[in-house]
Amino acid sequence: MVKLYKGIESQPSLLVLNQIEVAQKTSGTSKSVINKVSENLKESGFNLSLPIVCITDEEDKYHLLTGLAIYEAAVAAGLERIWVFLIAAKQADADKVIEQALLQSKLNERIIEAQDITEFLEFINNKKSDLTSIPGVKSGYAKLISDNRPYSSQEDIQKKLGAKRSLNWLRAYKQAKN
Structure with missing residues (x-):
């Protein structure tokens, strides 16, 4: 032991x-x-x-x-x-x-890989994507995300949408697609 x-x-x-x-x-x-x-x-x-x-x-x-x-x-x-x-x-x-x-x-969260960020960027930049399919993104937030397109990087997302909120959405997106 x-x-x-x-x-x-x-x-x-x-x-x-x-x-x-x-x-x-x-x-x-x-x-x-x-x-x-x-x-x-x-x-x-x-x-x-x-x-x-x-x-x-x-x-x-x-x-x-x-x-x-x-x-x-x-x-x-x-x-x-x-x-x-x-x-x-x-x-x-x-x-x-x-x-x-x-x-x-509580600190043992899944790691966000570069591929996850790339896929998330492609999803939120795609005008045909249903942004409300991301857990935690309601219609108001979906409008905020779409109004601030395009996003070029994780830093750009954080700058335009807020660091904590965008990271939570990225994690929720990753979990929902798995």
């Missing part, structure tokens, strides 16, 4: 689902999302996002701290085991580590 925080050890682990104790009955995530993830898990046979668990007083039992929706989807998919991030500490100590993990996970 790797020392994580003030001597707390941690590591990715492959656990049998019945080794994981779950306090809540459901995550509140919609059935359609759970079903979509479940189908993906059936196809791949493993999860890429790692729920976080900590040890309990009982041997070979772990308490689920994050990722209940992933756990639910794994159960629905009929998986026997899932990958988790195991924190070898009691829940009170593990909770301190979770704050840092959640903060860092």
